[in-house]
Structures are given as C-alpha cells and as structure tokens.
Amino acid sequence: MTENVQQAEEQVEELEEIDLTAANEVIDKYIDIHGNLMPVLQGIQEAYGYIPEATVHLAAERLNVYASQIYGVLTFYAQFHLKPRGKYIIRVCMGTACHVKGAGRIGDAIVERLGISHAETTEDLKFTAEYVACIGACGMAPVIMVNDATYGSITVQKTAEVIEKYKAMD
Amino acid sequence: MVNLTIDGKQITTAKTSTIYEAAKENGIYIPVLCYAKKLLPYGACRICLVEVEQMKGRLIPSCTTPVTEGMVVTTTSDEINKVRKTVLEFLLVNHVVDCPVCDKGGECDLQDLTYEYEVVTNRFQGEKFDLPTDEVNPLIERNMNRCVLCGKCVRVCDEVVGYGSYSFINRGFETKIATAFDRGLNCEFCGQCVSMCPVGAILPRPFKFKARPWQLKDVDTVCGYCGNGCTVTLGVKDNQVQTIRFNEDTGVNHGNLCVRGRFGYSYVNDATRLTKPLIRKGGELREASWDEALVTIAEKFKAAGKDLGIISGARLTNEELLLLKRISSALGTHHLDHSGGECYQGLTAGLNETMGISASTGTFPQVEKCNAILAIRSDFYETHPVFGMVINQAIRLNDAQLSVIADKRGKLSKLPNARTLMHKPGCEINMINALCQVIIAEGLAKTDDLQGLAELTKALADYTPETVAKMVGADAEAIKKTARELAGAKNAAIVVAYGLPYTAHSKEIAIAASNLALLTGIAGREGSGLYLCGEKANSQGAIDLQITPGPAGLGAQQMLNSAAEGRLPVLYLVGEDPVVTYPDQGLVKKALEKSFLVVQDLFLTDSAKYADVVLPAASFTEKDGTFTNAERRIQRLRAGIKSPGEAKSDFVVFQSLLNKLQKTAPAAPAAAFGELTGEVAGYAGIVYEQIGPQGEVWGGETLAPLKKVLIPVAGNEPLQAEYQLLVGSALYHSGSVSTRSKGPMSVCPEPYIELGRDDAVTLNVKTGDMIQLKAAGVTIQSKAKVDNRLPKGVIFAPYHFAGLGLNRIYTGQSVIAVEPSKL
Numbered sequence: 001m002t003e004n005v006q007q008a009e010e011q012v013e014e015l016e017e018i019d020l021t022a023a024n025e026v027i028d029k030y031i032d033i034h035g036n037l038m039p040v041l042q043g044i045q046e047a048y049g050y051i052p053e054a055t056v057h058l059a060a061e062r063l064n065v066y067a068s069q070i071y072g073v074l075t076f077y078a079q080f081h082l083k084p085r086g087k088y089i090i091r092v093c094m095g096t097a098c099h100v101k102g103a104g105r106i107g108d109a110i111v112e113r114l115g116i117s118h119a120e121t122t123e124d125l126k127f128t129a130e131y132v133a134c135i136g137a138c139g140m141a142p143v144i145m146v147n148d149a150t151y152g153s154i155t156v157q158k159t160a161e162v163i164e165k166y167k168a169m170d
Numbered sequence: 171m172v173n174l175t176i177d178g179k180q181i182t183t184a185k186t187s188t189i190y191e192a193a194k195e196n197g198i199y200i201p202v203l204c205y206a207k208k209l210l211p212y213g214a215c216r217i218c219l220v221e222v223e224q225m226k227g228r229l230i231p232s233c234t235t236p237v238t239e240g241m242v243v244t245t246t247s248d249e250i251n252k253v254r255k256t257v258l259e260f261l262l263v264n265h266v267v268d269c270p271v272c273d274k275g276g277e278c279d280l281q282d283l284t285y286e287y288e289v290v291t292n293r294f295q296g297e298k299f300d301l302p303t304d305e306v307n308p309l310i311e312r313n314m315n316r317c318v319l320c321g322k323c324v325r326v327c328d329e330v331v332g333y334g335s336y337s338f339i340n341r342g343f344e345t346k347i348a349t350a351f352d353r354g355l356n357c358e359f360c361g362q363c364v365s366m367c368p369v370g371a372i373l374p375r376p377f378k379f380k381a382r383p384w385q386l387k388d389v390d391t392v393c394g395y396c397g398n399g400c401t402v403t404l405g406v407k408d409n410q411v412q413t414i415r416f417n418e419d420t421g422v423n424h425g426n427l428c429v430r431g432r433f434g435y436s437y438v439n440d441a442t443r444l445t446k447p448l449i450r451k452g453g454e455l456r457e458a459s460w461d462e463a464l465v466t467i468a469e470k471f472k473a474a475g476k477d478l479g480i481i482s483g484a485r486l487t488n489e490e491l492l493l494l495k496r497i498s499s500a501l502g503t504h505h506l507d508h509s510g511g512e513c514y515q516g517l518t519a520g521l522n523e524t525m526g527i528s529a530s531t532g533t534f535p536q537v538e539k540c541n542a543i544l545a546i547r548s549d550f551y552e553t554h555p556v557f558g559m560v561i562n563q564a565i566r567l568n569d570a571q572l573s574v575i576a577d578k579r580g581k582l583s584k585l586p587n588a589r590t591l592m593h594k595p596g597c598e599i600n601m602i603n604a605l606c607q608v609i610i611a612e613g614l615a616k617t618d619d620l621q622g623l624a625e626l627t628k629a630l631a632d633y634t635p636e637t638v639a640k641m642v643g644a645d646a647e648a649i650k651k652t653a654r655e656l657a658g659a660k661n662a663a664i665v666v667a668y669g670l671p672y673t674a675h676s677k678e679i680a681i682a683a684s685n686l687a688l689l690t691g692i693a694g695r696e697g698s699g700l701y702l703c704g705e706k707a708n709s710q711g712a713i714d715l716q717i718t719p720g721p722a723g724l725g726a727q728q729m730l731n732s733a734a735e736g737r738l739p740v741l742y743l744v745g746e747d748p749v750v751t752y753p754d755q756g757l758v759k760k761a762l763e764k765s766f767l768v769v770q771d772l773f774l775t776d777s778a779k780y781a782d783v784v785l786p787a788a789s790f791t792e793k794d795g796t797f798t799n800a801e802r803r804i805q806r807l808r809a810g811i812k813s814p815g816e817a818k819s820d821f822v823v824f825q826s827l828l829n830k831l832q833k834t835a836p837a838a839p840a841a842a843f844g845e846l847t848g849e850v851a852g853y854a855g856i857v858y859e860q861i862g863p864q865g866e867v868w869g870g871e872t873l874a875p876l877k878k879v880l881i882p883v884a885g886n887e888p889l890q891a892e893y894q895l896l897v898g899s900a901l902y903h904s905g906s907v908s909t910r911s912k913g914p915m916s917v918c919p920e921p922y923i924e925l926g927r928d929d930a931v932t933l934n935v936k937t938g939d940m941i942q943l944k945a946a947g948v949t950i951q952s953k954a955k956v957d958n959r960l961p962k963g964v965i966f967a968p969y970h971f972a973g974l975g976l977n978r979i980y981t982g983q984s985v986i987a988v989e990p991s992k993l
Contacts, residue, residue, distance in 0.1 A: 053351060060350075064586060066334025067350035075339040082351075 022047040023055040027062050037065060037073060041080060050081040086121045086128035088146050088166050095134030097141040106142055107131060109156040113163050127166070174241035189232035189243055190218055200245050201254065201286070203279055203368050204320035205233040208424050209329055214321050216257050217283065220245050229253055255287045262289060263296040265369075266315040274370030276383040280318060281369075301346065306354020308916035309375055309433050310364055314346050317371040323347060323363035330426060331362050332562035332585050347371075358581070358901055359917055360555065361432040365416035365425055376433060376913060377413040381405070388415055389810035390863065392797045393431040394485055394790030395904040397667075397704040398423070398534075398556045399799025400431050401863065404791055404810040410439045411791055411811060420863040422534050422803060428555035430904050433913025437789070438811070440910060443772055444786035445815020455774075455784060460816060460826070463783050467742075468830035470766050471501055474740035479505040479729035479765070482717055483745025484706035485905075486820050487795030487807060489842035491708070491715045492849070493824035493835055494744065500831045504723025505738065508712040509705075510752035511673025511982045512725045516666070516702050517713050520680030525693060526876030528713050532663065532699020533801040533871050538564050539697060541571070542659035544605075544652065546598055546666040546683060548576035548583060548590075552901045553667040554703050554800070558582065561665070573652040575601045577896060577985075578966060579959035589648055595894050595964060596984035597642040599675060600885030601649065602682035603630055604638035608653035609689045615657070616691035622880035626685060629882030642888055656690045661697035669705025670751050670905070671897045671969040674984035678883045685880050694874045703800035706905060707790065711798035714850050714868075726752070727982075733761035741765040744820060745787065749776040750906045750972040753982035770823060773910060776972050786817035793819040795839040796861065802873065804856060805865035891987035893929070893963055895943060897980045900968035909970055921974035923952045923967050925990070926960035933992055940993040943967075945979040945986050951993060965990060 026043035030036035040063065044055045051074060060067040074080040090110060094103050110129050111117050118131040137143045140152025144159065151162055171182050176193050183192040188211060193200050203215035213234035220232045223242035229250065232243070244250070261280065269275045304312040324336040324347060335357045339348045349355055363372045386405040393400045401421025405413040414432050418425030447463035448455040471478050478501050482494055491508075498506045508514070517528040525531075537543065537560050551558035562585050564570035573589045574582045575598055583590040593601050607630040609615050610623075617623055635653075639646035656662050664687055668676050680702055687693035687700035704710050712718075719725045724732055730748065732738040734757055741762065748758045762780035769781040778784050792813045798804050813819070818826075821839060828835040836842040843858040852868040860866075902918035903909060923941055925933070935941055935954045942951040943965065952967070952974050960966060965988060969976050979986055 056350070064584075066328070066337065068334055068337035068348070071348070071350040071352070072337030072339050076341050 018048075018052045018054045020054060020058055023058055027059060031062065037063065037070065041070070041074065045080060050084050053082070084121065084125055086126050088126060089128045089130060091130045091132045091135060091145040093135045093137070093141070093143045093145075094131045095138065095141075097138035098134075098143060101141040103142045105156055106144060106154060106159050109159045110163070113160060127163075172237045172239050174237050174239070174243065176243040177245055183237055185237075187237050189220060189222075189230070189235050189237055189241070192237050193232065193243070193245060198245060200232050201283055202233060203283070203318055204322060206322055206326070206366055207418055208426075209322065209325045212321060212325065214319065217254055219250060219253055221247060221250060251287065254283075255289055258284055258287055258289045259292045259294055261318050262292055263294050264299045265318065266298050268316075272316065272370035273373050273378055274316075274367075278370060279368035304354050305375070307356060307359065309359045309429070309913060310355055310361060311373050311375045311378070312355060313371055313373070316369050317347055318369055319345060319347070320368055321347075322366040322368065323372055326362045326366045327357075329566055330559050330563060331358075331360055332559070332581075333357055333360075336363070358555075359429040359433065360427060361429070362426060364432070365418075365427075374413055374433070376436065377405075380412045381407045386412060386415070387810070388417070389808050390417065390420055391791065391808045391810060392421075392707065392799075392805045393427070394707050395430045395434065395908065396554055397706060397709045397800035398554045399707065399797060399801075399803055399805055399865070400427055400556050401805065402427065402431055404435070406810045409811045411435045421805070422799070422801070422864065423556050426556050426559050429902050429917065430908055430911075430914055431556070434904075434908050434911040435791070436913060437772070437907060437911040438791045440773075442774075442910075443814045443817065444774060444784065445817055446786060447816070448774075448781070448784040450782045455781070460818075463785060464826050464830050467768050467783055468827060470740050470768070471497075471742070471827075472831070474501070474503075474766075476502045476504070477738055478503045478740045478742060479724065479733060479738045480507070480742045480744070481726050481729060481746050481748070482506075482508045482712065484508050484704060484709040484712045485745055485790065485907075486708060486712075487793065487839065488708065488711040488715060488798060488804070488846060489795045489836075489839040490820040490824060491712055491717050492842050492846045493821060493828065495715060495717065496833065496835065497824060497827055497831070498720075500828065500833045504720030505729050506717060506723060507719055507726040507729065508717040509709070510670050510726050510746075510748055511676075512727060513668045513670060513673040513676045514704065514709065514713055514718075515677040516668050516680030518718055520677040521684055521700075521702065524681055524684040524688065524875075524877075524879050524881055527873055529710060529802050529869065529873060530699060530701040530703065530800055531687075531693050531873045531875070532697075532701065533803065533867055534560050536661070536697050536699055536871065537561065537663045537665075537701070539568055540564050540659070540661045540663045541568065542655040542662040543570050543572045544656055544662070544664045544686075545572065545574045545582050546602065546664065546679065547672070548574055548578055548580035549672075549898045550665055550667050550703075551581040552899045553669060553705055553904075555901060557665070557703065557800075561585065571655050573648075573655070578961065578964060581901070583959075589652065591644055591648050591652060592961065593642040593644045594888040595896055596674070596886050597888055598679055599682045599883055600633065600638045600642050601644060602679070602686055603633040603883070603885055604635045604644075604649045605653040605656065606630055606682070606685050606689055607633045608635055608650050609657045609686075612654070614654065615689040617689075620688055620878050620880055626880040626882050633885065638885070656686070656692070659698075662690060662692050663699050663701060664692060665701040665703065667703045667705065669899065671899060671980075673753060673982045675886070681881050681883045685883075688875075688878050688880060693878070694872060696872050699872070701800065705899075707799075708797040710800055710802060711796070714798055714852065715846065730758055730761040733765040736764050738765055740768070742768045742770075743777055744770045747771070747775040747777045747906050749780070751969060751977070753977055753980050755975060755977040758977075770820065772817075772907070775906070785823055786813075786815065787823065788813040788817055788819035792817075793821065793839075795821065796843060796858070798868070799865075801867065802852075802869055803865040803867045804853070804861060806858075806861050886984070889985050889987055893965055893988050893990050895945070895965045895967060895979070895986040895988045897967060897969050897976060897986070900970065903968065903970040906970050906972065909972070921952045921968065921971035921976070922955040923965060923990075924955045924957065924960060925965055926962055927956060927958050928962045929960075929965070929990075930954070930956040933990055935992050941990055942993055943979065944989040944991070948978050950975050950978060
C-alpha cells in the first residue's frame with residue numbers, strides 16, 4: 001500500500017471514535033423501507049447535529065449503498081452538514097430586499113464579532129453563520145434569524161447585541 | 171423487429187434497440203460522448219441529438235430513445251449541427267484546453283468533435299475549472315478540469331465493477347465527479363474508468379508522457395495472468411509494451427480488465443529479465459551459449475531418461491505444452507505435471523469421476539443471464555476479477571441472487587443483495603453437502619438419470635442444515651434458502667476457483683460441487699453451468715493436453731519428495747517458481763538442491779538460483795500460440811514485441827531440445843495447433859487461422875456430462891485452534907510474476923498478514939505493525955493489515971510474495987493453526 005493511501009485509511013480510522021449507537025438506531029428504524037437513504041441521513045443529522053463521516057460509512061455498509069453515492073446526496077442537498085455545527089445557527093438573509101438594505105454589513109459584523117463567515121462555525125461550537133437567499137420577511141429587511149427567533153430591521157449595533165445575548169446563554 | 175428510416179435508409183432492427191444503436195448497426199454515424207455499449211443508456215451529453223419526424227418541435231437524444239415502427243430519423247441537418255456545436259461550446263467554456271500535454275490528445279472524443287464541428291470560437295465565456303489533480307494513487311490520475319460530466323466512470327464503477335468509487339457531487343456549476351468525501355482515489359484499480367473516459371480526465375499514470383496514441387501499434391493478445399482469458403490490447407512502441415489499450419469489441423471481457431491485466435504489464439520490459447542462458451560452473455551461474463546449454467541439458471535428460479521430472483507452469487501456450495509432452499515421451503518419462511499440490515485434481519479426478527469431463531460446463535456470457543449464482547470460497551473475485559464483474563452484471567441486469575460460501579468476507583459479499591454463508595475455515599464441503607441435503611430432503615432434486623442417489627441420500631443424513639450450521643458456525647436458514655434458489659432457478663451457476671494456494675481437498679470440493687450441480691440439473695443444462703476455474707492463463711489447456719502424471723508417473727509434489735530423497739536425478743522446471751509458490755518450502759529447496767536442475771523462466775527466480783542450467787524464456791507478449799481459458803475458450807496470442815537479448819519462447823526452446831533428442835518438431839505454433847487438434851479430444855475441427863476475436867469454445871457453449879454419478883464425500887471437522895491461518899490470493903496479484911510488475915507492486919508492494927478488528931485489539935496490533943506467526947516450530951513475520959472482513963480467530967496471508975516465506979508453514983493444508991504475536 002502506498003504511503004498516501006495508507007494515510008487516507010488512517011484518516012478514516014481516526015474518525016471512528018464516534019459513538020455509532022444513535023446512527024445504528026436510526027438505520028434499524030428504516031432498514032426495510034425502500035428509498036430509506038434520505039430519512040436515514042436526516043435522522044442521523046438530527047441525532048448528531050451533523051453527519052459524521054463514520055456514520056456515512058456505517059450507512060453505506062448497512063444499507064448497501066456506496067459511500068460515494070451517499071456523499072453525492074449529502075453534497076447535493078443544502079440541508080445536510082458534514083461538519084459539526086454551532087448550537088446557535090445565525091441565518092443572515094441575503095435576499096434582494098435585505099441586500100439593498102445592507103445585509104452585507106450585517107455579515108461583516110458577525111465576522112468581526114465571531115470570526116465566522118458563511119458556513120463556518122466557531123471553535124467552541126456555539127455559533128454557525130449561514131447566508132441564506134430569502135427567509136420571506138422582506139418587510140422587516142434586513143433580517144437575521146438565530147435558530148427559530150427572527151430579528152428584523154437589524155443594524156450592526158443590534159447584531160452585536162443579539163450576539164452578546166446568545167453568548168451569555170448556555 | 172421494428173422498421174424505421176434513418177437518413178433515408180430503410181432499416182429493420184430489434185425492438186429493444188435505441189435510435190443510436192440502430193444507426194450504428196447500419197453504419198450511420200451519430201456522435202456521442204456519454205454513450206457506452208456496455209452501460210445502460212444515460213442521455214447526459216446531448217451530442218447525439220437527432221430529428222424525428224413523428225416528434226417534431228424538439229431534438230431527440232438518439233442514445234436513450236427506443237425505436238418505434240415507422241419512425242423517420244434525420245441525423246444531420248443545419249439545425250442539428252448548430253445545436254451540437256452549441257453543446258460543445260458549453261463544454262469548452264470551463265474545459266481547460268491543455269491538449270498539447272494531455273495524454274488523451276489524438277484519441278479524445280471532445281477534441282475530435284471540436285474539430286469535426288469546427289468550434290473555432292466560443293460565444294460564451296466563463297471561468298476555467300481550476301481543481302487540483304488527484305495524484306494520490308500511483309496508477310490512476312484524475313484531472314477533473316478536463317471532465318465533461320458524461321458519468322461513464324461513475325456508471326462503469328457501479329454497473330460493471332460493483333465498487334462504486336465515484337459519484338457526482340455538489341450541484342449546478344459546482345458539480346463534479348468525486349470519491350466519497352472527495353479524497354484521493356483508493357480502490358481496486360481495475361482502471362475501467364480509465365478505459366471509459368472520453369476525454370483526458372482519467373488517465374493511466376504509468377503511461378504519462380510515454381507516447382502519443384498514433385505512435386502505438388495495437389496488438390490484440392490474451393492476458394498472461396489468470397484463467398479468465400481476457401483479451402488485452404498491447405500498445406507497443408520502441409519494442410516495449412507502453413500501455414494496455416482499451417478495446418471493448420474483442421474478447422470475452424468486452425474490454426474489462428483487472429489491475430493485473432491493465433497495469434501489470436511492466437515485468438515484460440523489466441531490465442532484470444534473463445537474456446542469456448546460464449550454466450553453473452565452479453559453483454556459480456555463468457553466461458553460456460544456447461548451444462552449450464542445450465547440449466548439456468540434452469545429455470542430462472537422455473541420461474536420466476524415465477527418471478526425468480518435468481514440472482511446467484500453466485502459462486505456457488497449448489502449442490508449447492504439446493512440444494513439452496513430446497519431450498517427455500521422447501525420453502520415456504511419465505513424471506510430468508503442471509502445478510503444485512495437484513490443485514487441479516478437482517477437474518482431472520473430481521469432475522472426471524462424477525461427470526466424465528474435466529472442464530467447466532458453461533461459458534461466462536451464460537453466467538450474465540443466470541438467476542442464481544453460488545460462489546464457493548470468497549476468494550473467487552480475487553483470483554478471477556473479471557469473472558467477478560460478470561457476476562456483478564448478472565446481479566444488476568438480471569436480478570440474480572448471489573450466495574457465497576465463505577470463510578471470510580470479500581468483494582463478492584459486497585455486491586448487491588449478496589448472501590454470505592459464513593462458515594469455519596476448511597469446511598466448504600460440509601456446506602455444499604448441506605445444500606445437497608436440503609435439495610434431496612425437500613424433493614427438489616432433478617433425479618432423472620442420476621446414479622448413486624440412494625447412497626448420497628444416505629451419506630447426507632448427517633448433513634442437515636441444522637447439524638452443519640451448528641458444527642461449522644453457519645446459518646441453517648440461509649443454507650435452505652440458497653438450496654431452494656439453486657434448485658428453482660431457470661439458469662444457475664456454481665463457481666469455484668482452484669490454484670496453488672488452494673490445494674487442500676480440491677478433488678473432494680469439486681465432487682461435492684458436482685453433486686450439487688447434478689442434483690439441481692445445473693450441469694449440462696443450457697444457460698446454467700458448473701465452473702471450475704484454473705488460476706493461470708492456460709490452466710485449462712494444461713488439463714486438456716494432460717500435462718499430468720502418466721501411468722505410474724509422479725505428480726509435482728511426489729517428484730519433489732522423490733528428488734529430495736535423491737531418487738529423481740534431474741528436474742526440469744518450466745515457468746514455475748516452487749520455492750516461492752509451492753507448499754512446503756523446506757521440501758522444495760531440498761529437492762532442488764539434490765537434483766540436477768534446469769530452470770526455464772523469465773527471471774532468475776528463487777528456484778532458478780538453485781539451477782544448474784537456466785534458460786531465458788519469453789513472456790506472453792512475445793509469442794504466438796493459444797491459451798484455453800477457464801470456460802474452454804481457445805484464444806490466440808499474438809507477439810507484440812521481441813524478447814530481450816537471446817531469450818527465446820518456450821516453443822523455440824522445446825523445438826531445439828527435440829532436435830537435440832533427434833526428434834522432429836512442428837515448425838511454428840500454427841502447425842503445432844494443427845497437430846494437437848488431432849490429439850486432444852474436443853479440439854478437433856478447430857482451425858488456428860480461423861480463431862476469431864471471441865475465440866473458439868471447445869465442446870460448445872454447454873458441455874454435456876458424459877455420465878451423472880453422485881459420489882458421497884465427507885466434510886471436515888473444524889480445526890480446534892484459537893487462531894487459524896488461511897492462505898490465498900490477493901486481488902492485486904496472480905502467482906508470483908505480478909510481484910515483478912510495477913503496477914501491482916505500487917498498490918500492493920509487500921506481503922502482509924491480515925487480521926480482523928477483534929483479533930487486532932486482543933493482540934494490540936495496528937495496521938503496519940510487525941507481527942509473527944508461529945506454526946509447527948516455524949515462524950514467519952510480516953506487517954499486519956487490520957480490516958473488518960475476517961471473523962474472529964481467522965488470519966489471512968497472500969501467497970504471492972517470496973519475502974514472507976509463507977510456504978514454510980503452508981504445506982498444503984486448508985487451514986493452519988498458528989500462534990500470532992506482536993513483534
């Protein structure tokens with residue numbers, strides 16, 4: 001085996017530290033259903049907050065689907081995440097109305113405060129930033145969401161306040 | 171049949187044809203990028219658009235549209251050309267046009283189409299792809315900047331190979347072909363994707379910057395590795411095999427190859443090839459002339475006479491084997507054999523006793539149409555990878571149920587819906603007996619004209635699935651299901667491989683398998699078959715020509731025994747390296763030391779180092795002749811290059827030897843084949859010059875058994891040992907010659923001892939750690955390889971490597987009790 005190939009294998013082995021019990025339970029639930037890949041992946045994401053690589057290999061093995069194919073599905077749908085995500089997901093609307101009203105500055109403010117841009121997560125796994133197309137609240141543009149809470153007519157100053165509020169929370 | 175008109179031409183074609191296929195059959199050209207004969211229709215590239223009068227208003231993709239009665243098709247018009255040109259413009263927006271340094275230049279479909287449609291300027295502009303090239307593995311380079319997203323690599327790796335390396339990832343403009351998690355490619359390196367890529371996105375690395383395609387001379391010949399008999403097309407330049415070319419129109423393999431066939435050619439160009447005869451003088455092997463060497467040998471052979479032992483490899487051509495047989499009869503010796511441990515006895519003794527034949531009963535293309543397939547031993551994919559792909563196609567295209575009687579998991583177990591019937595090592599016969607028992611007990615047997623049914627029924631009383639399952643750790647329900655499927659299937663196949671690492675119980679396993687084949691009616695039924703596949707390129711030819719001990723003659727193992735005791739004065743090894751590959755290395759060495767040894771080979775092998783005379787031989791790429799593959803297909807080899815130095819083909823060497831023995835020999839392989847058609851049953855009527863690209867199958871597509879006798883064979887008690895070693899083949903190698911080839915060696919360079927995860931934890935061993943195995947007072951050591959295909963307590967080691975000395979503890983057993991420990 002070449003050195004590189006061996007490294008790749010070791011890399012995969014390192015990833016297998018994750019407790020696969022939850023993933024196995026999800027797979028058990030859907031294993032006999034035709035077209036089970038999507039619900040399995042959604043279930044795994046619900047259990048782990050993202051899709052750990054080891055669970056992909058587990059699903060590949062148990063569902064008899066190639067890992068490459070699962071990876072294709074995971075990268076096709078925006079709903080799946082391959083890296084751990086923060087406890088609080090900050091969605092910054094970049095739709096037309098928000099864009100006109102200065103959504104770019106809001107994004108910059110988050111980078112400044114948390115050091116994270118689109119699809120990035122803080123090291124403490126507390127925040128993830130996501131720039132989204134439109135969240136359907138153009139009337140209160142610019143708008144951000146933190147998990148399920150919506151903050152409209154937001155400014156750079158208000159963004160800082162919102163972040164501080166969540167920082168203080170667990 | 172359906173009638174339609176294409177470009178004004180009246181055409182009649184099969185109902186299942188697409189417009190593209192109908193056009194192609196009739197010599198009408200339609201350009202394609204994503205179409206491939208062996209893959210399911212896909213319709214990704216839109217280059218093949220045509221006009222259909224009945225479907226006006228839009229252009230129709232000809233590669234996915236089935237023909238219908240009365241269809242009127244136009245393949246070229248201003249409108250069509252405009253659209254095709256636009257498609258090319260789109261593709262060229264992102265494609266890096268680095269044709270001067272692209273190895274595909276000259277045979278690139280995109281380049282050819284761009285030229286054909288005169289895409290001189292591009293109306294569209296956009297970013298060029300700037301993706302890193304995947305150079306992680308040594309054999310296959312992927313440059314995704316050249317990719318046109320035809321998906322052929324994705325599809326062939328799934329539909330044909332069953333490995334699934336690739337997928338489309340991301341979406342829209344970002345879409346590209348990638349492996350799981352977009353890592354470097356790490357697969358079985360069969361290179362099917364290389365052969366399918368219409369552009370320079372996937373290329374063979376060893377061929378980089380070696381030659382332009384038009385500089386290569388293409389020579390169709392037969393692969394020299396396993397008994398599958400794949401046609402390989404040598405790409406020759408400067409008297410060297412530069413690469414193996416892709417040709418999906420020839421051979422039984424439709425252009426499919428494995429890592430050995432596609433990348434294992436470099437040994438023929440190797441600088442360490444023997445180029446001159448060597449004679450031992452003053453204790454050392456020194457270069458000598460051919461005449462001196464042949465005179466010395468002829469004298470020794472004549473003096474030994476009936477006490478000469480001849481052991482041949484199974485990679486000699488039929489014509490060479492015929493001459494070797496002539497040599498043995500000229501000298502009056504019956505000590506003639508072709509493989510260690512007489513592993514071929516499944517054919518010569520087993521099938522011969524039950525069915526009166528010594529060959530597989532069906533052909534590979536029939537397996538593709540089977541509904542149920544039973545593979546005995548999981549190593550079948552490793553020994554015959556391209557046959558494994560045929561099995562995969564049967565599963566995908568025909569919904570075949572594959573069951574594998576296995577002591578470890580392997581590639582076959584991973585194929586869709588494969589059922590792995592796990593059992594303790596060395597107990598294959600128990601499992602096959604249990605299948606037979608179910609078929610008889612449930613009244614599923616096709617008992618017409620079977621002899622010995624009563625005796626077999628009685629003998630199988632102890633082999634109910636429950637008893638066997640308990641004894642060998644198997645699943646009784648799975649056995650029953652498999653038995654019912656095999657008995658009920660319209661077409662079914664039973665496949666088993668034999669070879670040097672599988673010498674134990676070879677006769678008994680074959681008898682058990684033929685009992686099953688007879689009870690299910692598989693043997694001799696059109697479309698079904700029992701396949702006993704030899705390890706080497708011409709294993710079947712060696713059986714057909716009876717390169718086996720004559721009356722009172724010794725087999726290979728007995729010859730070595732006898733020589734070790736000083737009772738066989740002269741040994742002649744042709745293309746065999748028993749020191750590395752035969753069971754019981756200690757015995758082999760002693761035998762070679764004690765006898766006057768003549769070795770004829772490509773390299774100064776470990777065995778040749780013991781020789782008194784060494785003759786330099788020619789590889790399969792340097793000779794004409796025929797091989798007979800594991801399905802009885804006789805195919806022609808064609809010389810592509812000249813042998814290095816003074817090396818000669820075995821044919822020429824045997825001719826000279828026969829002359830020295832005052833015998834005549836046929837002048838050329840064609841003449842020799844003519845003679846052997848008169849001597850070998852089944853070969854009669856086959857004309858050398860008329861053997862076409864698909865070969866000639868002797869005995870017909872389905873070989874009928876000459877008799878149908880059921881013979882009870884006893885199973886084996888599982889070995890009682892905490893750790894048990896299995897010896898076998900690794901996918902990347904075949905025999906020992908592949909260990910001299912850069913391709914296989916770059917992905918599997920050294921011996922290893924494979925452990926399951928549980929045992930690795932117990933022994934505190936990780937991949938790469940050195941471990942040792944102790945058996946009967948002998949220890950061998952190697953790097954460990956840990957994975958999840960071995961059950962607890964089972965250890966595996968491949969037999970190809972000289973360095974491991976595996977045959978110091980392997981003496982022909984089916985399973986060896988060992989004590990492993992970390993070093």
